[in-house]
Amino acid sequence: MSRLIEYEEANDEVRAVYDDIRATRKSDYINNFWKALAVHPPTLKRVWTIVKGVMAEPGALDPLTRQLIYLAVSITNGCEYCMASHAAAARALGMTDAMYAELAAIVGVANMTNRLADAFHVPVDEVFKQG
Amino acid sequence: MSRLIEYEEANDEVRAVYDDIRATRKSDYINNFWKALAVHPPTLKRVWTIVKGVMAEPGALDPLTRQLIYLAVSITNGCEYCMASHAAAARALGMTDAMYAELAAIVGVANMTNRLADAFHVPVDEVFKQG
Amino acid sequence: MSRLIEYEEANDEVRAVYDDIRATRKSDYINNFWKALAVHPPTLKRVWTIVKGVMAEPGALDPLTRQLIYLAVSITNGCEYCMASHAAAARALGMTDAMYAELAAIVGVANMTNRLADAFHVPVDEVFKQG
Amino acid sequence: MSRLIEYEEANDEVRAVYDDIRATRKSDYINNFWKALAVHPPTLKRVWTIVKGVMAEPGALDPLTRQLIYLAVSITNGCEYCMASHAAAARALGMTDAMYAELAAIVGVANMTNRLADAFHVPVDEVFKQG
Amino acid sequence: MSRLIEYEEANDEVRAVYDDIRATRKSDYINNFWKALAVHPPTLKRVWTIVKGVMAEPGALDPLTRQLIYLAVSITNGCEYCMASHAAAARALGMTDAMYAELAAIVGVANMTNRLADAFHVPVDEVFKQG
Amino acid sequence: MSRLIEYEEANDEVRAVYDDIRATRKSDYINNFWKALAVHPPTLKRVWTIVKGVMAEPGALDPLTRQLIYLAVSITNGCEYCMASHAAAARALGMTDAMYAELAAIVGVANMTNRLADAFHVPVDEVFKQG
Structure with a gap:
């Protein structure tokens, strides 16, 4: 029921987010949550930006x-x-x-x-x- | 709307819980939550027992x-x-x-x-x- | 912030519901919930109908x-x-x-x-x- | 994904709770909820104590x-x-x-x-x- | 675990609701939600009445x-x-x-x-x- | 209980967000929600960024x-x-x-x-x- 976007089929906007997820987490693995959000690139980008800020920035x-x-x-x-x-x-x-x-x-x-x-x-x- | 039971008017069952709250927290202050539950001593005792266990026991x-x-x-x-x-x-x-x-x-x-x-x-x- | 419709200012549609509330509960008192819903008569009527059915019908x-x-x-x-x-x-x-x-x-x-x-x-x- | 602790593999602390569940309910059956909590005996004991108090004590x-x-x-x-x-x-x-x-x-x-x-x-x- | 009442086995009270669902939606399809509520005809009727009012009446x-x-x-x-x-x-x-x-x-x-x-x-x- | 940061007392990071709120909404009014978040500028900035994206970007x-x-x-x-x-x-x-x-x-x-x-x-x- 959920469509998951793999890196290979992703457009540039989605790939840029996937690349940033990989760099931030120092791991190649992209979990399904992001692959599901990738059906709507602006949502993927906005949600990743705030999750990264809140969970990965120094604090x-x-x-x-x-x-x-x-x-x-x-x-x-x-x-x-x-x-x-x-x-x-x-x-x-x-x-x-x-x-x-x-x-x-x-x-x-x-x-x-x-x-x-x-x-x-x-x-x-x-x-x-x-x- | 809420009735709060002070130490002075409390029965022995309630006082025993209040005394244990004070000893556990090393403070004389009993906050309103416990004074409100004290209208029903069995509930006061049961809730304090599990809160104390979960929040104050070593772990x-x-x-x-x-x-x-x-x-x-x-x-x-x-x-x-x-x-x-x-x-x-x-x-x-x-x-x-x-x-x-x-x-x-x-x-x-x-x-x-x-x-x-x-x-x-x-x-x-x-x-x-x-x- | 909430507008409450009193019986005296209510239109016929609202009065019919108020009358049914009074008859069902055998009390003249209409509580604020119904007076607030009365700003939108169709909602008042629909909500009263199901609440009456679920709470007051034999079962x-x-x-x-x-x-x-x-x-x-x-x-x-x-x-x-x-x-x-x-x-x-x-x-x-x-x-x-x-x-x-x-x-x-x-x-x-x-x-x-x-x-x-x-x-x-x-x-x-x-x-x-x-x- | 959930680990369930059977009576046979349980330690004494867990068995004591299981025995009390059986005695309280007058039934040998232990349902999965308790077998899952048994992975952490203090939680099993605390939760059973309050559930028993609230659900099985006279009131x-x-x-x-x-x-x-x-x-x-x-x-x-x-x-x-x-x-x-x-x-x-x-x-x-x-x-x-x-x-x-x-x-x-x-x-x-x-x-x-x-x-x-x-x-x-x-x-x-x-x-x-x-x- | 859920029992679904099909049109063929439904009593007159349930069929009347199913007929109204079909007429309102201009479609023969009755979805499972209504077939599940049909185990208790008064609930089926009350819930359909308010859903129809809120979702299908002009507004x-x-x-x-x-x-x-x-x-x-x-x-x-x-x-x-x-x-x-x-x-x-x-x-x-x-x-x-x-x-x-x-x-x-x-x-x-x-x-x-x-x-x-x-x-x-x-x-x-x-x-x-x-x- | 809540501290609200007015424009006059705000630092540059907070003012930049307030300015963007005003420009986006074409109104000088900053509502209390943003003034409350301003106690923690990174949160203010992150939350405004996603709210603006989701609520104000074309879509x-x-x-x-x-x-x-x-x-x-x-x-x-x-x-x-x-x-x-x-x-x-x-x-x-x-x-x-x-x-x-x-x-x-x-x-x-x-x-x-x-x-x-x-x-x-x-x-x-x-x-x-x-x-």
């Missing part, structure tokens, strides 16, 4: 922490593809089975307490309003 | 990373109370403004690509299935 | 159970208005504080295990596939 | 109503595994096809009106604020 | 725009069936591949900025409050 | 349709800020009260049928798989 959070945050969102949204791809990225950066299980447990507990806070209409503490 | 993830994961879920769910309380907890553990902004950016990008992966029905790569 | 579930299910969804979605209005409806049918707290706890736990089932990619048991 | 809500609430959340979140397992649990407690269809209809209508309440910025009625 | 939005809005919601919720059926409906009304890709990109960006607005607690501008 | 969808899609997502997610800002943008492009009400009704119905499709495990029709 205050280390690369593994960034992937764990990405995973937490993807599990909350139940996105199969994103769970698979970002779990792989996190493992490549050192995530162990225990770390993944702890992450999943935190995601579960947060989803529980988010609803409890709503259900009990908990007012925000004054000391939390200064942040 | 593979450090305390700040745990709070960042909690925050990522709370932002995704739009839970005002949980964003406020876990941002405060994360700041106490060292989260800077820049770290929070980067976290928010990752949460935003993940919510975007989660939907793009669904919209384009992207099949999971074979290499991601072994994890 | 296999008793009225209180229906309200508890409605509340569980509204808490999961974090809808303030719907939590308030359906908590009131449930209380009128006999929901106690303890029942509400237990409901909230179940909603919390379900939101937690929903994410854990996704995070661990749990395959559906064969015995569950026959239902 | 104000009867067992079938608890399962219906659980199902309502699982449908709202689109969790396949949880829909399957809690539909099975609810059927074992007496849920008929008609009850399931009515539950699904309420979940659908609630998800609709939750968004309408937001879209029209409906203010909470004064009479609903006392609850 | 201020043209049919294609209605389908694009439906698709945007279905992608946000990750509903496979609804993405497939409403993409087909939109294509029949003229949606091109480029339009679908742009729609998906907007859905992605909106999901991102929705979370950023929450994460940064952005206050609503005064000029936006008059609408 | 297959007209500007009003793009705003309606954005609104549909924002209502589904219950994002107050985004509902307010994109309703204002849509009104400026011609959205009437009737169009907004119809949009809200479609969003409501889609959220309902999304859950019904999941609850009844409706299999995707073969004819929908070719798209």
